[in-house]
Amino acid sequence: xxxxxxxxxxxxxxxxxxxxxxxxxxxxxxxxxxxxxxxxxxxxxxxxxxxxxxxxxxxxxxxxxxxxxxxxxxxxxxxxxxxxxxxxxxxxxxxxxxxxxxxxxxxxxxxxxxxxxxxxxxxxxxxxxxxxxxxxxxxxxxxxxxxxxxxxxxxxxxxxxxxxxxxx
Numbered sequence: 176x177x178x179x180x181x182x183x184x185x186x187x188x189x190x191x192x193x194x195x196x197x198x199x200x201x202x203x204x205x206x207x208x209x210x211x212x213x214x215x216x217x218x219x220x221x222x223x224x225x226x227x228x229x230x231x232x233x234x235x236x237x238x239x240x241x242x243x244x245x246x247x248x249x250x251x252x253x254x255x256x257x258x259x260x261x262x263x264x265x266x267x268x269x270x271x272x273x274x275x276x277x278x279x280x281x282x283x284x285x286x287x288x289x290x291x292x293x294x295x296x297x298x299x300x301x302x303x304x305x306x307x308x309x310x311x312x313x314x315x316x317x318x319x320x321x322x323x324x325x326x327x328x329x330x331x332x333x334x335x336x337x338x339x340x341x342x343x
Contacts, residue, residue: 186308188269188278192285193303194242195262200297201254207241210265213292214239217284218277225280228273236277240266243331262302265292266331278306 203209214237219226229236244263246255257263269277282304285292290301318324 186275186310187314188306188308190267190269190278190281190304190306192265192267192301192305193262194265194292194299195302196257196259197298197300199247199256199258200294201249201251201256202242202246202294202296204253204255205241206255206294207239209294210241210292211237211239213294214267214281217289217292218280221283221288222276222280225273225276229277236270236273238268238270240264240331257297257299263299278308 215226215230218229242257242263242265245258245261247258249256267281269281285301286304292299292301
């Protein structure tokens with residue numbers, strides 16, 4: 176299989192998880208790093224190589240939305256509170272060339288081997304795990320079929336966008 180053929184088989188994967196805390200507990204207002212770290216921990220427990228690959232990748236192999244949902248206030252500075260009567264959504268994107276390995280490790284970690292995500296101050300139960308995927312070719316086909324293709328971006332959480340270092 177040629178390099179071009181390999182890229183054609185690569186899929187962009189989106190995973191949507193619904194999570195519920197077992198009890199109320201505080202999480203940082205900017206919870207992205209906390210959630211990402213918890214994901215790497217569960218991945219490491221099922222596949223150390225995949226976890227290391229994600230951690231060391233310059234591509235940003237796994238993207239996480241952070242927790243999305245309704246939060247309460249917290250007496251801890253720069254924190255919010257998750258509540259057991261609420262569900263929280265976590266959206267993940269996998270864009271790595273080894274997407275199948277990463278996806279399988281995610282399934283093993285949060286569906287088959289365990290259905291929890293351990294954060295610093297508490298545990299989130301995985302209530303649902305859904306995924307969609309598309310190849311680059313399928314995206315291009317869809318864009319080509321549109322009369323006036325546009326790209327819309329919606330930020331659901333605080334977002335930091337760094338300008339590429341042109342000196343690299």
